[in-house]
Amino acid sequence: xxxxxxxxxxxxxxxxxxxxxxxxxxxxxxxxxxxxxxxxxxxxxxxxxxxxxxxxxxxxxxxxxxxxxxxxxxxxxxxxxxxxxxxxxxxxxxxxxxxxxxxxxxxxxxxxxxxxxxxxxxxxxxxxxxxxxxxxxxxxxxxxxxxxxxx
Numbered sequence: 001x002x003x004x005x006x007x008x009x010x011x012x013x014x015x016x017x018x019x020x021x022x023x024x025x026x027x028x029x030x031x032x033x034x035x036x037x038x039x040x041x042x043x044x045x046x047x048x049x050x051x052x053x054x055x056x057x058x059x060x061x062x063x064x065x066x067x068x069x070x071x072x073x074x075x076x077x078x079x080x081x082x083x084x085x086x087x088x089x090x091x092x093x094x095x096x097x098x099x100x101x102x103x104x105x106x107x108x109x110x111x112x113x114x115x116x117x118x119x120x121x122x123x124x125x126x127x128x129x130x131x132x133x134x135x136x137x138x139x140x141x142x143x144x145x146x147x148x149x150x151x
Contacts, residue, residue: 002125002126003124003125003126004019004027004029004118004120004124004125004126005019005093005096005097006018006019006020007019007086007092007093007096009064009086009087009088009093010069010086010087011069011072011084011085011086011087012069012072012073012075012076012084012085012087013069013073014069017062017084017086019120019124020124022060023122023123023124024122025058025059025060025122026057026058026059026060026119026120026121026122026146026150027059027060027061027062027119027120028047028054028059028060028061028062028117028118028119028120028142029062029064029097029117029118029120030043030047030061030062030063030064030116030117030118030133030138031063031064031065031094031097031099031113031114031115031116031117032044032063032064032065032113032115033065033112033113033114033115034065034067034113035065035067035071035072035074035075035085036071036074036075036078039115039135040065040115040135041075041079042135042136043115043133043135043136043138043139044063044075044079044081045079046135046136046137046138046139046140047061047063047081047083047138047139048079048080048081048082048083049139050139050140050143051082051083053143054083054139054143054146057143057146057147057150059142059146060083060084061083061084062083062084062085062086063081063083063084063085063086064085064086064088064093064094065085065088065113066087066088066089066091066094066113067087067089068087068089069087072085072086072087094113097116097118099113099114099116100112100113100114101113101114114131115132115133115135116129116130116131116132116133117129117130117133117138117142118130119142119145119146119149121149127149128145130142
């Protein structure tokens with residue numbers, strides 16, 4: 001198992017979070033392309049709707065994108081999100097986790113954030129990499145894996 005990259009990123013409220021501060025807890029580190037877009041909203045709301053289950057399984061959730069603190073705050077408030085959104089405007093963690101990929105829209109190629117997640121155990125090791133995340137079912141998929149790993 002690979003160790004998750006250490007990070008120190010601000011959240012939607014300007015508070016700093018370091019991965020090492022969360023040792024002893026499970027972490028879902030999920031990357032998404034952009035605040036308030038349909039797929040990203042669907043994924044965030046599915047996690048929100050399962051929030052009590054994540055808490056029962058001692059799992060902290062961090063959503064990461066390159067959007068600003070202000071954008072994250074708006075997204076959090078509009079959808080009443082109970083988890084932390086991390087700001088990675090420099091794409092430092094996005095690149096460290098290799099989730100910046102070439103995409104194309106209307107025939108134009110560009111570098112964008114891939115919808116991928118990492119489940120990290122209490123020791124900071126990546127125990128599962130979700131490469132092709134389906135927003136509608138991702139929360140239940142992660143909860144199922146968490147429950148199995150904790151038994």
